[in-house]
Amino acid sequence: YGGGIGAVEHHSDSSEIYYMATPGLTVVTPATVADAYALLRRSIASPDPVVFLEPKRLYWRKEELGLPVDTGPLGSAVVRRPGSHATVVAYGPAVSTALEAAEAAAELGWDLEVVDLRTLMPLDDATVCASVRRTGRAVVVHEAHGFSGPGAEIAARITERCFYHLEAPVRRVTGFDVPYPPPLLESHYLPGVDRILDAVASLEWEAVPA
Incomplete structure (x- = not known):
């Protein structure tokens, strides 16, 4: 989701509000490479339904990580x-x-x-x-x-x-x-x-x- 890479218009929308308005869903969106890895693993392990929103701009980011990485639980800023x-x-x-x-x-x-x-x-x-x-x-x-x-x-x-x-x-x-x-x-x-x-x-x- 999200823009900033010159994609076609309807691919660049930010749709998070739809999921935030659905009670019972956990809505996650990482901003860093480390969080993309760690929060995705947390989301997969969660017993609750999780919508994991991947910012397309993050696909262009590269970073060296020493795995495994844990940046904290879901629901923590x-x-x-x-x-x-x-x-x-x-x-x-x-x-x-x-x-x-x-x-x-x-x-x-x-x-x-x-x-x-x-x-x-x-x-x-x-x-x-x-x-x-x-x-x-x-x-x-x-x-x-x-x-x-x-x-x-x-x-x-x-x-x-x-x-x-x-x-x-x-x-x-x-x-x-x-x-x-x-x-x-x-x-x-x-x-x-x-x-x-x-x-x-x-x-x-x-x-x-x-």
Whole structure:
């Protein structure tokens, strides 16, 4: 699933919201080579039905691993980059984009924490909320469309659980609410570093962090 490789439009959709809306399913999407291996083995061993979503962009990634690899149980998120000014929540192919944005943000004075969800159902509220309570601000990033997309549920859960810790409304950076475009236009559709930085800049800062 997912775009970023110039595939035909209907092959690049992000369909995770369909499965997230089906009670009883575990929904997994890796962002790294190690997680692709480890979470797939966990999914096969699970006694429950699992939908394992493979980001097509990950097929182009290569990494040396010492097998076996176990990166943690299903339903556990991980902090990919620690930070103190705002939390960027992402999953699947959007994680690498979020990490790029965090590096660019550091040059502007923002120290962004990046949380990789890894599993969309069940959602690791504890890890996400612990991060947001530390930073006080949150941006959710994903390739799927914005309206009724996964970010809407994630933002709602953050708001419900972290309301008194938030310094600004939770922002979303998503695909647009249109059918997935042809390959030549997908760079305009997919969330990018600039759009993430724009969202971070809108988090009601009194001044640019030192």
